[in-house]
Amino acid sequence: MSDDRIRTNGGGRAPGTSATGEQPQTLLVLGAGGDLTTRLLLPGLGGLVDTSSMADLLLIGSDRGEESDEGWRSTVARAFADGGAEGPAVDTVVANTRYITADATDDHGLNRLLAHCRGRTTIYLALPPAVMVETCRALARTGVPHGTRLVLEKPFGTDADSASALNELLHGLVPEDHVHRVDHFLGMTTVLNILGVRFANRVVEPLLSSEHVEAVDITFDETLGLEGRAGFYDGAGALRDMVQSHLLQVLALVAMSPPSTLEGVDVRDAKAQVLRATRVWDDRPDRYSRRARYTAGTVDGRSLPSYTEEEGTDPARGTETLAEVVLAVDTWRWAGVPFRVRSGKAIGEPRQEVAFRFRDPQHIPAGLTGEVIGNRLRIGLGPRRIEMELNVNGPGDPFDLSPVTLETGFGPGDLLEYGEVLRGVLEDEKPLSVRGDMSVESWRIIEPVLDAWRHGRVPLHDYRAGSTGPANWESWET
Numbered sequence: 001m002s003d004d005r006i007r008t009n010g011g012g013r014a015p016g017t018s019a020t021g022e023q024p025q026t027l028l029v030l031g032a033g034g035d036l037t038t039r040l041l042l043p044g045l046g047g048l049v050d051t052s053s054m055a056d057l058l059l060i061g062s063d064r065g066e067e068s069d070e071g072w073r074s075t076v077a078r079a080f081a082d083g084g085a086e087g088p089a090v091d092t093v094v095a096n097t098r099y100i101t102a103d104a105t106d107d108h109g110l111n112r113l114l115a116h117c118r119g120r121t122t123i124y125l126a127l128p129p130a131v132m133v134e135t136c137r138a139l140a141r142t143g144v145p146h147g148t149r150l151v152l153e154k155p156f157g158t159d160a161d162s163a164s165a166l167n168e169l170l171h172g173l174v175p176e177d178h179v180h181r182v183d184h185f186l187g188m189t190t191v192l193n194i195l196g197v198r199f200a201n202r203v204v205e206p207l208l209s210s211e212h213v214e215a216v217d218i219t220f221d222e223t224l225g226l227e228g229r230a231g232f233y234d235g236a237g238a239l240r241d242m243v244q245s246h247l248l249q250v251l252a253l254v255a256m257s258p259p260s261t262l263e264g265v266d267v268r269d270a271k272a273q274v275l276r277a278t279r280v281w282d283d284r285p286d287r288y289s290r291r292a293r294y295t296a297g298t299v300d301g302r303s304l305p306s307y308t309e310e311e312g313t314d315p316a317r318g319t320e321t322l323a324e325v326v327l328a329v330d331t332w333r334w335a336g337v338p339f340r341v342r343s344g345k346a347i348g349e350p351r352q353e354v355a356f357r358f359r360d361p362q363h364i365p366a367g368l369t370g371e372v373i374g375n376r377l378r379i380g381l382g383p384r385r386i387e388m389e390l391n392v393n394g395p396g397d398p399f400d401l402s403p404v405t406l407e408t409g410f411g412p413g414d415l416l417e418y419g420e421v422l423r424g425v426l427e428d429e430k431p432l433s434v435r436g437d438m439s440v441e442s443w444r445i446i447e448p449v450l451d452a453w454r455h456g457r458v459p460l461h462d463y464r465a466g467s468t469g470p471a472n473w474e475s476w477e478t
């Protein structure tokens, strides 16, 4: 098995061996003082160090702000504990970690940082977009140790052109194979489960095509509102924040042709083919996209102010907190099937799933009575569950149909999402990150929508926080 094959749960390494054979390695986190590092990255890393006995990992945190080694060590220890990690490997990594105050956009600061790295070096850029580009430029000037892996958080560029320019900059630094564009959805067991459900079930995969499927709904709604993230979110909105990145990656997994292996090259080629074939339905973003923004309301018993009253938002920007777009995937398998992609914040009773809506049966024998529902296969993206909605002869009259749902849940993965992502990075599992061409394609897909919205061709509606969206939105007619 080569290095970059997706490993499913339970594929942990034998205790005592390191992630990359016996080679020591350094993980240098730039942006160590940020929320992403403390809230997501470190708890995920702790679990990975624990399950993989990765005691030889040298973790270096760096940011512009002053911090002592001691202070950083307790931050790391706390975050590892939050992620449920404990044991000798965890203790060793905590004891050896250090913090270096440096400005990574500055050559001197970078050289100082790189001088502390040993073995195979992975530089994780947990930085805001503008700083990230400046840091890549600085890295291009200073150069990086041979074999360095670069890890970049989203957003990767702000449009297709800037994503291409960033790719070019990175390719001047390290080969594409050594670049990991992080999409934490690709570390979610629920998302990876799409592979198992699709490709290990004879009763599923042959049915997933335009012959049997009428529509595919990819939905990731959240009860969460802005929650203090105006600085990032107000300049992004739901379409860029969720659809351009995560949900198009999910769409690619859902629609790709079966790859012959789970090697990075096979999975990524199959996904890239889908993205290249994807466009807004009927090429009409004004007709097949919608946007809305929440007003004050109650979600899960919490009162949320209206989005525009959240601190740091600029109402004039017209940032949407709910985005929907209907996409076409022009391949033999999916031509004519609408993919309705949606993500919203502050939504009551949110759905997080991929739902395949099947066509009606060609013929129902006369004599079977009752309502026939369209079959649906739902694969949960948040809650870990799979549901199949079927028609059966119900109780009572044996010829009367009733709908039933076959449902099963499954437990969490061994690692938190960021643990899985970091494992992908440290073990070079390519399918768990986004290839450069895919990120450009994803921007290309949504640019017509952004353009239509920018020019006011699609109205910005309101919905009450805690509702399911604007009251006047009806089902898509495609």
Ligand SMILES: O=C1O[C@H](COP(=O)(O)O)[C@@H](O)[C@H](O)[C@H]1O
Pocket (backbone or CB within 6 Å): 222, 224, 241, 242, 417
């Ligand atoms: O990347 C993001 O994802 C989260 C949703 O993912 P989750 O794993 O935290 O459930 C979303 O809330 C956030 O706005 C977005 O930037």
